Amino acid sequence: MPYSALLDDAVNGRAVCYEGYAHSRFLTAAELGTLDACLHEGWQRGLHVFICADYEFGLPLADLPGRADARLALHWFKHKRETDAASWLAAHCPQNAPAGISAPQSDTPQTAYIQAVHDIQAAIARGDTYQINYTTRLHLTAYGHPAELYRRLRQPVPYGACACLPDVHGKPRWILCFSPELFLDISSDGLIRTEPMKGTAPILNDGLDGQRARSLQADPKNRAENVMIVDLLRNDLGKIARTGRVRVPEPFKVSRFGSVWQMTSLIEAEAKPQTRAADIFRAAFPCGSITGAPKRMSMQIIGQTETAPRGLYTGSIGFLEPCEGGLGFRGTLNVVIRTLELSPLSDGLYHGVYGVGSGIVADSEAQAEYTECQWKARFLNRLQPEFGIFETLHAQHKQCTLLHLHAGRLKQSAAALNLPCPDHPEAHIRAYLNTLPDNGAFRVKAELTASSGLTFSHAPLDGGPPLPKVCLAETVLPAHDYLRRFKTTRREIYDTGWRQAERQGAFDSLFFNRDGFLLEGGRSNVFVKTGNEWHTPALDLDILNGVMRQAVLADPERYLGAATVRESRITRAMLRDAGEIRLSNALRGVFAVDLAK
Structure with a gap:
C-alpha cells in the first residue's frame, strides 16, 4: 500500500485523508528552529503536512539527553480531502481478508510493575517529584491488513489515526491510533486549547456506570492528580501566551471514551503575536499529562524507571496548515495514547507494540494502577478472531494416542490468535x-471459538483404507499466509481440494504456492522420497504443522524407515520424480499414495 494517512474523529463523524505521498522531513530537537521554514516551504508548494513527533524528541527540549533516532517527522502529501472513515477503510481493506492479533504480552510482569510504582512513590516521598506517568508496553504479532485491523479496533474517540508512513530509517510502519486526548488545538485566531486527561474508571455496562462516572469526578485523588497536570500545562502555555490570558473554563469534566470514563480539564491560552510553531513545541512538548510534574524531573525519572524507549507513544500526531490571521497557521495535535504501532515482519505479518500507562502519585495503590492499565488496554486484549480453530482426533477405546500433541497445538494456536482457551485443554478433551x-x-472434533468456547462432537470413523492416490489442486496459493499455520474454520479452499480429489478417486489434493513450492494437502501433510532422502515441506512456507507430521519427524524410523527427514522446498519436478510419496494425518496415520496422472 502506498504511504497514506487518515485522521479520524469518530465522535463527530469527521475524517480527513492524506494521499499522494511526496516526501518526509525528519527534524532533531536541535533542528526545531527550522520547523517554520520547513512548513512554509511545503505549503508554498501546495503540499499538506501530517505530523508525528516522538516522545523522546522532547528530551533535549527539557535539557535532558536525547536519543539519536528521536524525531519530529513532517510527512508531506499532494492531496488532503474530507472523507468518510468507514468508506476510506473499506477501500483500503482487502475483501474477506481477516485481520487480528496474538495474545498481547506485557514487557513488565505485574511484580515488576508494582515495584516500579513503589520506587516512584519513594521519589515522591523524597520530594523529587509530585507525579510520574509510568508506562509499559504490550507486544504482539498482528496478521492481515492493518487498515482492516484498525477497522476492527476502531473506538469512538475524537483523535484517531490510521497511517502507513516511513520511519526515520526509511522503513514503512503502520500507526493505529485510538487517542481520546487532545494535546493542542491551534485556531485561526491564535487561541490554543489543550485538554489533559487525568482520572480513569471502567465502563462495564452493569447498570453502575453512571455511579462510577460521578465517583470519578468527586474522587479527591483523581482531582488532585488532575489539578497538578492542569497547573503544569497552564505554566507551559503561559510561556507563549499573552499576560493573563490563560484560563481553565471546564475543569473536572468526565466523558466516555470507548470502554472507560475519563476526567479532563480544558485549558485555553491566547498566544502572543508572531508565535511560531517551533515556539509552541518548545514550550509545551511533550504534553505534561504523560510526563508528570514537575516536567523535567519527571522525564528524568521516567528515563531511569521505564525499561524501553517510548518512541511515538505519548508523543503527538496531527496536522498544521496555513491560514489568514492569527498566527498564520492552525491545526490539531493529539497525545499518542492507546496506539498500536506495527512493523512488517513478512507479507501480511507484523510485530506490534502498544503502550499503556497511568499517573502515579503519593497515595496511588500499585494494584489499582495495574488494573487501570488493563482497562485501558481492554479493547485490544479482547480483540478475538472472527473464526475458530479445531482439532480432529482419532479416538478408540476412549483413548487418543496423539492427544498431547493435539492439546499442545490447540493451546499454542489459541495464544497465537488471541482466543481464550481453557488452562488445561487436554483434561477437557479426556473428559x-x-x-x-x-x-x-x-x-x-474439538472446536474452540470466541463465542462458544471449547465444544466437542464425534462420528464413527470408517475403518476402510484411504484411497491410494493423490492429485494436484487447481488453486495456487499465495507465497505467504500466516493463517495457513493454524487449523482454522476458514478452510473452504482446503475442503474443496480434498472433495475434488475424492471425485477423481484420490484421497487428497496437494497445493503449491506461487513460488512453485509444495505446501500440503487439503487434509494431509506430505512426505516425498528423492533418492535415499525423505523430504517434507518446511514450516516457514506457512503450512499446518499436523500432529501426525510432528510424530513422524520425532520418530522417522518408525513411520518412514528413515533416520532423518529434511524440511525442504519441494518443486513440482521433485514431486513428479519422487520414488515414493506418503501422506499423513491424525485420522489415517501415514500411508503411501501414487500421484494421479
Missing part, C-alpha cells in the same frame, strides 16, 4: 473421550 462408546473408532 469428552470418556463419554464415547467402548467399542469402535471415532472421529472427534
